[in-house]
Ligand SMILES: [Zn+2]
């Protein structure tokens with residue numbers, strides 16, 4: 408799977424950075440997290456809008472959602488027929504319905520909007536997305552993307568030695584065990600170890616919060632500010648706080664995003680390395696493969 412950073416700026420775009428949007432490419436499917444203004448232009452030559460099956464919005468500050476009408480209009484011009492699922496926090500239905508009433512977008516497909524609460528799960532065939540409440544002064548959610556664990560491959564030689572053949576494989580797979588000559592054989596006995604699915608946590612904009620997931624492969628965290636004075640009374644995290652969260656949940660890798668243009672990448676990177684070594688400062692068009 409690939410994580411593509413389409414926009415990494417805080418609040419307003421710069422020459423180098425677009426507004427918040429992250430695309431997760433998973434086996435030909437794309438799940439979009441936030442859709443800041445101009446996200447559709449940022450994805451040109453990287454992602455086909457037709458591949459986007461669902462969208463998860465963290466909150467309704469303009470810098471995270473103003474790319475939606477344009478993107479949906481492009482999808483319509485491309486004669487999309489498949490439904491698009493949009494998930495977000497409280498008031499998502501209200502805001503999006505008003506959005507679509509504010510112009511002639513000619514949408515050619517169903518847009519299915521669902522509001523999520525803390526710890527809701529949206530189940531897909533091979534992965535799920537779980538929401539968690541964040542602290543941003545408006546209704547807001549972060550998301551855990553988790554690829555489901557898969558069983559290891561059959562160790563055929565071992566299975567055959569134990570007398571398993573033909574349709575018994577399917578039965579063993581279905582029931583997790585099979586009886587042969589009075590002996591119980593479990594699936595684990597004749598398969599490689601389970602393949603643990605990859606996991607990604609995206610906080611969106613937030614003050615530090617408890618994240619209900621440990622040991623994720625990748626934590627993408629708000630790191631708008633370098634210090635408390637600059638943050639003032641806004642609901643964002645500092646670089647240090649993002650790193651502390653990464654340590655707390657034992658994240659394997661940390662990407663800092665929603666970068667304020669007042670700092671250089673060097674300054675942010677240097678601050679981060681004091682607290683969490685495996686940190687990268689996000690840049691537009693950066694791709695992380697997991
Ligand atoms: Zn923002």
Ligand SMILES: [Zn+2]
Pocket residue numbers: 466468543612
């Ligand atoms: Zn915000």
